[in-house]
Amino acid sequence: MKKIKLNLGKRSYNIVIGHHIIKDIAKLVSPSVLNKPILVITNKKVARVAGGKLLKALKAIGAEVHGKEVPDSERAKSFATYSKITTELSRIGKKIKPTIIALGGGVVGDVAGFAASTYRRGIPYIQIPTTLLAQVDSSIGGKVAIDLKEAKNLVGSFYQPRAVICDLSFLKTLPRKEIINGLAEIIKYGIIRDKALFNYIEKNLQKILNLSGKYLEYVVWKCASIKARVVEKDEFDSTGIRVILNFGHTFAHAIENAFKYSKKHTHGESVAVGMVLASDMAFDLGILSSEDFERIRNLVKRAGLPTAIQKADIGKLMKAIEYDKKFLSGTNRFVLPRRVGRVETVEDIPEILIETVFKRGGA
Ligand code: NAD
Ligand code: GLY
16 A cells, blocks of 8 residues: 655645555544545446445444435536535535545546535545546546536636545456546656656556556556645646646647547547647647657557547637637647656747647647
């Protein structure tokens, strides 16, 4: 088992990573958080594969447990789901502020965290991520949100969990496509901060894809550590440090939006294409060498991820990219790789180059 402390003063918490650790939840989370009425938020699929183990561990300590299932997939990040969760919270915690446990992927974590951040102006919550993407990224750092039809994550806040428990054994039931999705974020960490991690993924790709014990534990720990260190330096995404975690995401969000969040381009697949497009842009601007551009593209491809967009309307993509938060101040802003292991923020990219990169990327 590995433990990472995310240091944020009073809002500090531990990220714990290991196999079959859910049974030890009482040892991993402060009793003051677990001795409240608990609302476990999950979906049907995750309840079936992981709900029983969590329930057993909570019952063993005599916890008062309630459950709320939300729809599967991105459509759960809606006002309708948020309203159902907060109504349920008002039923179970009339006198005491309840605790939320988010059991699931990034979707469950984001909507459950957002409910926790606003219900009674904030109640404790614990992230128990069950997808690879959620274990290395979304459960850490306190970004919580729901979507509007205009764009994803438009309504949200920064609200840190009290603990993140990454039980690697939960990943065994994940479809291969979801493992590959998570791999996109893992590759991202190598590109933005850690050349040694990138080399490690290149060397051990199949073992990671097969969720092989120590390889899996190493990459989840490494990525969670990188994210923790970045979040500590820029919790509220206000100093230009945390933005590096969005490498590939400016293009990715536009792609997801243009495809109306359909299964044609999942989040991980869009991030993969987005990383390749950002690398192409960096190469075009003379920031990135052709060798490193090829290394990035090759690893994305070897991981089974797409390196180009499916045929899409360029007008829709350009419109969607303008909705990106990073464009709101008037000047656009892209995180671009300088080399494997290092990225930088570049502003005021000419519209024509954005369009060209989209077109070279398949649009
Ligand atoms: P997801 O939550 O939709 O999960 C993917 C699929 O896997 C779902 O069908 C889910 O039911 C299923 N699943 C989950 N755990 C399983 C298990 N153990 N076995 C079998 N099936 C399982 O998708 P995701 O990729 O985890 O998360 C994507 C979401 O995360 C997006 O909404 C994205 O915006 C958000 N996100 C948030 C942050 C953040 O910092 N808050 C960062 C990255 C992504
Ligand atoms: N996933 C980007 C962030 O947490 O800032």
